[in-house]
Amino acid sequence: MAKSEQLFNRAKKVVPGGVNSPVRFYDPYPFFAASARGSRMITADNKTYLDFCMGYGAMVLGHGYSAVTDAAKAQLDNGTLFCVPTEREIKLAEMICKVVPCAEMVRLVNTGSEATMHAIRLARAFTKKKDVIKFEGGYHGAHDYVLAKAGSGAASMPASEGVLEEASSHTLVVPYNDPAALERAIEKNRACACVIMEPVLANIGLVLPEKGYLNEVRKITEQNDVVLIFDEVVTGFRLELGGASEFFGIRPDLATFAKALGNGFPIAAIAGKKEIMQKLAPAGPMYQASTFAGNPVSVAASIATLETLAGAKNSIYPKMARTCDEIVGGIRDMLSRAQLEGTVNSIGSMFQLFFTSDKVKDEASARKANAAMFRKLFDELLKRDLFIPPSQFETCFVSYAHSEDDADKTIEAYGEAFRRIKK
Numbered sequence: 422m423a424k425s426e427q428l429f430n431r432a433k434k435v436v437p438g439g440v441n442s443p444v445r446f447y448d449p450y451p452f453f454a455a456s457a458r459g460s461r462m463i464t465a466d467n468k469t470y471l472d473f474c475m476g477y478g479a480m481v482l483g484h485g486y487s488a489v490t491d492a493a494k495a496q497l498d499n500g501t502l503f504c505v506p507t508e509r510e511i512k513l514a515e516m517i518c519k520v521v522p523c524a525e526m527v528r529l530v531n532t533g534s535e536a537t538m539h540a541i542r543l544a545r546a547f548t549k550k551k552d553v554i555k556f557e558g559g560y561h562g563a564h565d566y567v568l569a570k571a572g573s574g575a576a577s578m579p580a581s582e583g584v585l586e587e588a589s590s591h592t593l594v595v596p597y598n599d600p601a602a603l604e605r606a607i608e609k610n611r612a613c614a615c616v617i618m619e620p621v622l623a624n625i626g627l628v629l630p631e632k633g634y635l636n637e638v639r640k641i642t643e644q645n646d647v648v649l650i651f652d653e654v655v656t657g658f659r660l661e662l663g664g665a666s667e668f669f670g671i672r673p674d675l676a677t678f679a680k681a682l683g684n685g686f687p688i689a690a691i692a693g694k695k696e697i698m699q700k701l702a703p704a705g706p707m708y709q710a711s712t713f714a715g716n717p718v719s720v721a722a723s724i725a726t727l728e729t730l731a732g733a734k735n736s737i738y739p740k741m742a743r744t745c746d747e748i749v750g751g752i753r754d755m756l757s758r759a760q761l762e763g764t765v766n767s768i769g770s771m772f773q774l775f776f777t778s779d780k781v782k783d784e785a786s787a788r789k790a791n792a793a794m795f796r797k798l799f800d801e802l803l804k805r806d807l808f809i810p811p812s813q814f815e816t817c818f819v820s821y822a823h824s825e826d827d828a829d830k831t832i833e834a835y836g837e838a839f840r841r842i843k844k
């Protein structure tokens with residue numbers, strides 16, 4: 422029996438479903454990781470996979486990037502938790518304010534879910550209104566405010582039990598890429614505190630904003646005094662140093678970050694306009710707190726990550742985009758050679774394939790793609806030493822560590838997988 426299978430059987434006895442986050446499970450059992458370096462992950466069975474999950478986008482510089490791990494190691498000897506402020510926290514906040522267009526102030530937290538939960542509470546405290554608008558297929562974490570028609574793992578199961586109806590009744594959901602639907606929802610609902618959105622949907626597969634759409638969202642929210650929150654947990658420091666707001670030239674009122682900020686270390690942030698951020702306790706009346714916020718090891722890792730990204734911004738982002746473009750071009754070519762219908766959406770260092778010939782521009786069109794075929798693709802790629810997120814409703818990530826050679830191997834693996842699926 423494979424070691425991963427043995428470990429999964431053992432895990433199931435003490436960990437619900439055998440995994441600590443539902444997206445990690447796939448049939449019949451997931452492989453267990455032993456180590457990772459660069460673009461590769463090594464399993465408990467000593468197999469090496471070329472990784473395109475990359476911590477669901479967190480590993481922007483690749484696994485075990487030495488400047489980041491060295492910074493974390495150095496901090497380990499100087500203390501792992503103080504629960505009093507440190508100079509490094511100011512430095513990190515200053516760095517974020519320098520590169521993120523909307524960031525006038527920053528509050529550090531630990532996870533993306535925590536960041537979006539508090540950003541929404543902040544918008545409610547600032548506007549003194551209750552309702553939240555989110556988009557179909559948008560994922561903002563696993564808390565009650567946002568678990569309605571959500572993407573990621575939540576897209577593959579019925580609405581979660583245990584979510585308070587009283588909380589979700591204040592969350593309205595509208596289709597993405599449809600400015601008129603957003604305008605109607607806001608006009609009908611004068612109690613709207615905020616619109617929270619992934620500027621690029623990355624949790625229902627990958628879905629890009631149509632030309633001018635984000636500008637429209639900004640205009641509509643501004644005209645109606647509704648706080649606009651960009652959830653940049655995926656896009657932050659990945660699409661560009663200043664995230665999607667730099668990439669598209671749009672300034673939201675608040676933005677949330679996690680994943681790439683720490684290149685694999687647990688850290689997240691809420692950033693935004695001073696007049697809103699000042700509502701946070703102890704500056705203001707909105708309570709938010711956390712024992713681990715500003716954890717010194719994660720802060721050291723994040724400073725090293727941002728220093729690396731900022732220091733080589735003109736080579737890192739173009740290199741990741743080039744590698745991604747090459748892979749996407751190759752996949753399209755392999756699709757047509759195999760005479761399979763498919764659409765590949767991509768932007769920067771992110772891509773995803775849908776088995777449909779239709780344009781995928783929102784949740785409804787993403788759901789029309791052949792997810793069963795995607796599941797077969799996942800299995801066939803795994804057999805060819807390629808690990809992509811197991812679900813259609815996720816995104817593949819290229820890191821700075823992915824090489825041209827990796828791109829060639831990837832295209833070849835997709836080509837072979839397509840031929841197998843076709844049979």
Ligand SMILES: Cc1ncc(COP(=O)(O)O)c(C=O)c1O
Pocket residue numbers: 477531532533534535537560561562563573619624652653654655679680
């Ligand atoms: C856009 C987005 N927001 C929020 C979250 C939640 O972040 P976390 O899993 O760190 O709580 C995720 C996680 O995948 C995400 O993709």
